Amino acid sequence: MGMVRRIILDGYGYYLGKKGGMLIISRGEEKKSVSVGNISCIIANASGLSMSGDALRLMLKNNVQLILLSGDRPIGRLQPIGRGGSVKLKKEQFKAQEDERGEYIAWRIVTNKIENQLNLLKRVRKARIRSNPEVAEKLAWYITRITEVKKYLEDYGPSNNRQLYVSKEAEASKYYWEALSLVIPSEVGYDGRRRKKYDMPKDPFNLSLNYLYTILASEVWFAVELSGLDPYIGYLHEDSSRRPSLVMDLMEEFRQPIVDKPLISLFTSKDDWKGVMEADGKLSEEGRKKLLKLFYEQLKTKTTFMNRSIPVSGHIHLQPHRLAKYIMKYSNTYQPYNVI
Numbered sequence: 001m002g003m004v005r006r007i008i009l010d011g012y013g014y015y016l017g018k019k020g021g022m023l024i025i026s027r028g029e030e031k032k033s034v035s036v037g038n039i040s041c042i043i044a045n046a047s048g049l050s051m052s053g054d055a056l057r058l059m060l061k062n063n064v065q066l067i068l069l070s071g072d073r074p075i076g077r078l079q080p081i082g083r084g085g086s087v088k089l090k091k092e093q094f095k096a097q098e099d100e101r102g103e104y105i106a107w108r109i110v111t112n113k114i115e116n117q118l119n120l121l122k123r124v125r126k127a128r129i130r131s132n133p134e135v136a137e138k139l140a141w142y143i144t145r146i147t148e149v150k151k152y153l154e155d156y157g158p159s160n161n162r163q164l165y166v167s168k169e170a171e172a173s174k175y176y177w178e179a180l181s182l183v184i185p186s187e188v189g190y191d192g193r194r195r196k197k198y199d200m201p202k203d204p205f206n207l208s209l210n211y212l213y214t215i216l217a218s219e220v221w222f223a224v225e226l227s228g229l230d231p232y233i234g235y236l237h238e239d240s241s242r243r244p245s246l247v248m249d250l251m252e253e254f255r256q257p258i259v260d261k262p263l264i265s266l267f268t269s270k271d272d273w274k275g276v277m278e279a280d281g282k283l284s285e286e287g288r289k290k291l292l293k294l295f296y297e298q299l300k301t302k303t304t305f306m307n308r309s310i311p312v313s314g315h316i317h318l319q320p321h322r323l324a325k326y327i328m329k330y331s332n333t334y335q336p337y338n339v340i
Contacts, residue, residue, distance in 0.1 A: 005038060005039060005040065006039070006040060006041040006042070006043060006218075006219075006222075007025070007034070007039055007041075007042045007043070008042075008043045008044075008215070008292060009025070009042065009043070009044040009045065009048070009049060010045065010285075010288050010292070011027075011045065011048055011285065011288075012045065012047070012048030013027050013028060013048060014026070014027050014044065014045075014048055014049050014050075015027070015049075015050050015051065015052075016042075016049070016050075016051035016052065016055040016059075017051070017052045017054070017055050018052060018054040018055045018057075018058045019033065021035065021036065021058070022034065022035060022036070023035075023036050023039070023055060023058060023059070023064075024055075036058055036059065036062040036064055037062065039062075039064050040063075040064065040065070040222070041064065041065045041066075041067060041218075041222050042059070042064060042065070042066050042067070043067045043069065043215070043218045044066065044067070044068060044069065045068075045069055045070075046068040046069060046070050046075060046076070047070065049068075056078070059078070060078070060079075060080045061080075063080055065077055065078065065079050065222060065225065066078040066079075067218045067221060067222065069214055069218065074214070074217050074218050074221055074243075074244070074247070077221065077225070079225065086228050088328075089228050089229065089324055089327070089328060090228075090229075090230050090233070092327050092328055092329075093229055093230055093233050093246075093324075093327050094230075094233055096235070096327050097233065097235065100158065101326070101327060102235045103158040103159055103160055104158040104334070105235040105236070105249070105323070105326070105334060106158075106162055106165055106235045106236040106249075107153070107157065107158040107159070107165065108334055108335070108336055109235070109236045109249055109252050109253065109336060110153060110165045110168065110169045110236060110252075111150060111153050111154060112252070112253055112335075112336035112337075112338055113169060113172075113252045113253065113255070113256075113336075114146060114149060114150045114153070114168075114169065114172045115150060115338060116253070116255070116256035116257065116338055116340055117146060117172060117173070117176040117256055118143060118146050118147060118150065119256075119338075119340040120256045120260060120261055120264070120340050121139060121142060121143050121146070121176065121179055122143060123261075123340065124139065124179075124180075124183055124264060125139040125140060125143065128183070135182050135183065138179075138182055139179055139182060139183075142175045142176070142178065142179035143179075145175045146172050146175050146176060149168055149171050149172040149175075150172065152168065153165070153168050162236065165236060166236070173193070177192055177193035178192065180264065183264065183268055184205055184264075184267050184268065185267065185268065188203055188204060188205050188267055188273065189202065189203035189204075189205075190203045190205040190206065190267075191203070193206065193209075194206045195210065196210075202281045203277075204267075204273055204276040204277040204283070204287070205263065205267050205273075207276075207277060207281075207282070207283050208263055208266075208267075208273075208276060208283070208287075208291055209259065209260070209263060211283055211288065211291055212258075212259045212263065212291055212294075212295050213251070213255065213259060215292070215295055216251055216254055216255070216258060216259055216295075217247055217248070217251055219299070219313070219316055220247050220250050220251050220254065220316060221244060221247045223250075223316050223317045223319070223320050224244070224246055224247055224250060224320045226317065226320070227317075227320035227321050227323075227324055228324065229246060229320050229323065229324055229327075230246065231244035231245075231246050231247045232244050232245060232246065233245065233246055234246040234247075234248060234249045235249055236248075236249045236252070237249055250319060250320060250323070252336070253319070253336035253337040253338070254312075254316060254337055256340060257298075257312070257337065257338075257339055257340055258295070258298050258299070258312060259295070259298075261298075261340065262294045262295070262297075262298050263294070266294060275287060275290075276290060276291070298312060299311060299312050299313040299316075300312070300313065303315065303339045304339070305337060305338070305339050306318075306322070306335060315337055315339075316337075319336070319337060322334060322335070
């Protein structure tokens with residue numbers, strides 16, 4: 001999939017201008033001109049960006065999407081008129097919330113996420129069977145607990161009980177994040193999963209997870225937009241005008257393969273993680289660059305899924321299309337991404 005590149009404007013003080021057919025990105029004394037034909041998407045911190053009307057027009061004319069972030073979530077996007085996708089698909093997407101299609105999608109998302117968590121923990125445990133049998137044994141206990149949750153959901157099957165799915169997903173995740181505290185070095189200061197600002201994450205592992213999940217959400221949102229699906233009509237996460245629930249749904253299948261796996265490697269390999277966080281408890285600029293490099297290397301990795309051997313970024317873009325096929329009844333199954 002020959003996707004043109006995304007540009008991430010991370011931090012404050014960016015200005016987007018236009019000169020001829022070029023987009024000019026400046027920050028302080030730094031200035032860089034980019035051809036709009038080479039950009040698919042710009043992801044930027046909303047409070048750190050200003051731009052000219054000419055730059056806006058140039059982006060709209062050339063189908064360059066702008067996704068705005070605030071803290072650790074996407075809050076809005078700019079897109080050209082006419083990129084709305086099929087009305088028929090959106091109607092079916094809405095109808096599916098009320099019938100067995102929505103139940104099936106929610107069930108697949110949850111069982112697949114738990115399976116991804118399990119498979120990643122099994123990999124982590126396998127690497128420690130010889131080097132640290134005590135930790136491997138403790139991990140085996142967590143793996144058994146998560147397997148029980150997964151079996152319960154599989155036996156329960158698709159149903160109109162979204163609350164049950166949400167609570168079982170939370171139960172499996174609780175075991176999963178506790179298990180990871182056995183392998184993340186104690187000097188990292190990780191004592192369990194802390195998501196948002198109100199959880200006050202102070203360790204670099206949680207900060208890195210939150211940061212890369214935001215970037216992942218932007219990638220998935222962009223893919224959903226291109227597929228013609230409505231990002232706000234979801235099946236597992238509740239509808240909300242504040243967050244795109246379908247984006248949150250489709251993100252679930254990519255969290256372990258694209259974010260958790262490389263971050264576990266980073267934080268368990270010697271001192272590679274040092275310098276990711278500044279003394280004030282925020283990610284350093286150097287740290288964010290390192291994390292972005294890690295993330296985009298993961299996206300470029302070729303994997304085989306659904307008989308297609310393509311980079312992971314290609315699978316992110318194909319999954320909403322596959323989901324749309326199921327919603328439109330052109331396909332009778334939907335398989336979330338599960339390559340760990």
